Structure formats: structure tokens, C-alpha cells
Amino acid sequence: MAEAERRGILSIGVFLIILVISIILYAVALIDWMSILPLILLLSGCWTMALAGMRASNPQKYERGPFSTLAWGLLMIALGGSWFLYTYTSNSLYALAVILLVFGVLAIVAALRRK
Numbered sequence: 001m002a003e004a005e006r007r008g009i010l011s012i013g014v015f016l017i018i019l020v021i022s023i024i025l026y027a028v029a030l031i032d033w034m035s036i037l038p039l040i041l042l043l044s045g046c047w048t049m050a051l052a053g054m055r056a057s058n059p060q061k062y063e064r065g066p067f068s069t070l071a072w073g074l075l076m077i078a079l080g081g082s083w084f085l086y087t088y089t090s091n092s093l094y095a096l097a098v099i100l101l102v103f104g105v106l107a108i109v110a111a112l113r114r115k
Contacts, residue, residue, distance in 0.1 A: 007054070011047070029052040031088075038083035045076030067113055071106055078102035 022039050025031045031039060052070035080101075082095035 003058070007019070007051070011051070014047050026092065034087045035084055038080045038087060041076055042078030042084055045073045045078075045079075045080055048073030048076055067109075070109070074102050074106050074109075 013110075018040055021043065022031075022036045025039065026033060026036055049070055052066045053071055055064075055069055056066035077097045080100075082098040084096060086092060086095040
């Protein structure tokens with residue numbers, strides 16, 4: 001089995017665990033139904049960043065680079081986190097602050113990146 005196939009199966013397993021976590025948090029009334037999708041997006045972004053770490057340790061020739069995967073993970077976290085904060089607090093300033101914070105971190109990482 002190739003490395004990409006194993007990583008794909010691993011990602012499916014992690015996504016199913018993320019779904020289970022979201023459903024359990026909804027079932028025990030820690031989150032409402034409007035927060036399920038943002039939580040899934042937030043946790044999927046965290047997994048995407050973990051995948052970027054795996055790619056950095058074992059890069060493939062014709063595959064997306066680890067920095068690009070990290071950037072997509074950060075953007076997913078920004079979108080999911082700001083959406084989750086907006087549904088939880090109903091304050092759009094918190095959502096805007098999360099998005100700006102993630103864009104700032106992404107700009108710093110891009111500036112410090114080495115070829």
C-alpha cells in the first residue's frame with residue numbers, strides 16, 4: 001500500500017472521529033446544532049495542519065508542499081473558529097479577530113519560510 005493511500009485512509013478515520021466528537025458534544029448539550037459544522041471545520045483544519053507536519057518529514061515529488069497544506073489548515077481553522085465564535089457569542093468582532101489573527105500568523109510563517 002502506497003504512502004498516499006495510507007494517508008487517505010488515516011484521514012478518513014480522523015474525519016469519522018471528528019464527526020463522532022461533534023455529535024457527542026451536541027448530544028450532551030455542550031454545543032447547539034448550529035455549531036456542529038463550524039466545529040467539524042475547525043477540527044478538520046487542525047488535522048490538515050497535522051498532515052502538513054507529516055508531509056514536511058516525508059515530502060513527495062509531485063505532491064502539494066507542506067507549506068501549502070499548512071496554509072489551508074490555518075484557513076480552515078480561521079473559518080471554522082470564527083464561525084464557531086460567532087454562533088457561540090453572536091459577536092462579529094470576535095470572529096473578525098480570529099480571522100485577522102490567523103492571517104497574521106500565516107503572513108509571519110510565509111515571511112520566515114526557507115526554500
